[in-house]
Amino acid sequence: MSLDPFNAFLHRVEAGGDWRVGVKDVIDVAGMPTTAASKVLERVPDRDAECVARLRTAGAAIAGKLNTHEFAFGALTNSPHFGPALNPWDPARTTGGSSGGSGAAVAAGLVDLALGTDTAGSIRIPAALCGVTGHRPTVGLVPVGGVVPVAWTLDAVGPLARTAAECRRALEIMAGRELPLEAPRRVGLVTRLFEGADPAVAAACEEAARALWPDAEPVVLPLHEEISTITQLVMLPEAAAVHLPWLRTRLADYGPDVRARALAGLLLPATAHVTGLRARSWVRSLWERELGDFDLLVAPAMPIVAPRLDAIPPDYRLLIMPYHSPAALLGLPVTVVPCGFVEGLPVALSLTGRAGEDGVALAAAEAFQRETDWHRFEPGGGELYTNPVSSDERG
Amino acid sequence: MGSESNLVSTLRALAAQQGVEPTDEDLRGVLDFLERILPALAEIEERLPPEAAP
Numbered sequence: 001m002s003l004d005p006f007n008a009f010l011h012r013v014e015a016g017g018d019w020r021v022g023v024k025d026v027i028d029v030a031g032m033p034t035t036a037a038s039k040v041l042e043r044v045p046d047r048d049a050e051c052v053a054r055l056r057t058a059g060a061a062i063a064g065k066l067n068t069h070e071f072a073f074g075a076l077t078n079s080p081h082f083g084p085a086l087n088p089w090d091p092a093r094t095t096g097g098s099s100g101g102s103g104a105a106v107a108a109g110l111v112d113l114a115l116g117t118d119t120a121g122s123i124r125i126p127a128a129l130c131g132v133t134g135h136r137p138t139v140g141l142v143p144v145g146g147v148v149p150v151a152w153t154l155d156a157v158g159p160l161a162r163t164a165a166e167c168r169r170a171l172e173i174m175a176g177r178e179l180p181l182e183a184p185r186r187v188g189l190v191t192r193l194f195e196g197a198d199p200a201v202a203a204a205c206e207e208a209a210r211a212l213w214p215d216a217e218p219v220v221l222p223l224h225e226e227i228s229t230i231t232q233l234v235m236l237p238e239a240a241a242v243h244l245p246w247l248r249t250r251l252a253d254y255g256p257d258v259r260a261r262a263l264a265g266l267l268l269p270a271t272a273h274v275t276g277l278r279a280r281s282w283v284r285s286l287w288e289r290e291l292g293d294f295d296l297l298v299a300p301a302m303p304i305v306a307p308r309l310d311a312i313p314p315d316y317r318l319l320i321m322p323y324h325s326p327a328a329l330l331g332l333p334v335t336v337v338p339c340g341f342v343e344g345l346p347v348a349l350s351l352t353g354r355a356g357e358d359g360v361a362l363a364a365a366e367a368f369q370r371e372t373d374w375h376r377f378e379p380g381g382g383e384l385y386t387n388p389v390s391s392d393e394r395g
Numbered sequence: 396m397g398s399e400s401n402l403v404s405t406l407r408a409l410a411a412q413q414g415v416e417p418t419d420e421d422l423r424g425v426l427d428f429l430e431r432i433l434p435a436l437a438e439i440e441e442r443l444p445p446e447a448a449p
Binding site: 226229230232233244247248251259260263264266267268269271272274275277278279280281282285 | 406409410413414415416417421422424425428429432433435436439440443444447448449
């Protein structure tokens with residue numbers, strides 16, 4: 001077994017076979033502990049989560065459980081109990097999170113595929129910062145049985161891999177059906193997210209987007225200023241409800257940031273969640289009216305490259321929420337693809353489809369990866385990666 | 396708004412009613428968060444169209 005210098009795994013086993021799959025440690029694998037990188041939870045389930053069972057039936061060899069932000073409830077993967085996942089492009093930097101072990105394990109070649117979860121960016125952030133491909137599915141596409149929830153109405157389980165084709169293969173197995181691959185007909189560029197990014201990141205993303213979608217139109221997301229707050233109003237009370245039994249008995253065993261978020265959800269007024277749900281309906285109706293003709297929205301996946309672990313910007317969460325909250329709130333599918341480097345660190349595009357149209361985002365990602373090599377670069381200057389799943393494999 | 400210590404006491408009582416016993420430091424953090432989000436919540440409530448249903 002190769003070394004794990006990036007603290008990607010929390011529990012690791014020898015995996016035979018040629019499809020090594022790592023599983024974020026909020027997803028049950030029979031016979032392996034599920035800790036959610038916490039001190040609070042330690043169960044050894046006797047059955048796989050449904051998504052894992054489906055992959056195993058299709059030939060996956062489970063390689064172990066991957067590091068995560070405590071309870072997948074944060075964007076860094078720096079559990080005080082298990083230590084941070086380290087970014088293979090620069091181990092002094094964060095992987096992002098919460099599926100940081102998943103991003104690191106794929107980037108370092110320790111697995112062929114990793115499962116992550118995404119409530120408000122937790123697949124997309126580490127995919128972007130670790131230079132791999134990730135897909136947040138439409139909410140409900142992949143079963144969440146056997147997965148520790150963050151917020152029931154926002155949670156999605158999805159794949160991270162080197163290529164979009166590999167993500168699609170895994171997603172189709174987990175969803176139990178083929179995803180119609182359709183080229184987008186009308187593409188929008190979310191200009192505010194380019195303008196809000198670090199200029200070098202924005203320039204790399206814009207160059208990549210313009211190369212493949214030269215006719216993309218600038219778009220403005222409805223209520224974009226408010227969407228991050230609305231997402232918090234939905235997510236925090238749901239998370240507090242998930243954690244309430246443990247908040248009563250194990251409060252001191254939580255790390256400070258997760259404890260603070262769970263308590264905030266507990267102590268918001270009762271109307272906050274209802275207002276959040278009503279506002280979600282409002283956003284959805286405006287989105288359908290103003291953006292309903294667009295079947296792909298393109299933006300930087302992150303506004304910055306991976307920050308150093310000892311210099312996380314104080315406003316990190318506020319900075320990144322506008323990039324991830326819209327798809328989280330509306331349950332939309334997003335594929336993240338590497339699209340360049342800034343100072344030797346990966347940057348990425350997010351490709352957001354309409355609800356239920358995961359195949360459009362993935363088709364756009366596969367088209368992008370047929371035209372570019374960004375997804376083939378490996379940390380440490382390794383050889384270019386060869387995709388084992390050809391994009392026309394399905395015939 | 397009351398003094399911070401009064402507000403922390405109120406939050407402590409609300410938490411206790413739900414069986415949770417945070418420290419004062421925890422509650423001061425919650426208070427900071429609530430002071431940021433509650434005005435935004437009020438603004439959203441004001442702007443919500445009445446027909447918007449969960």
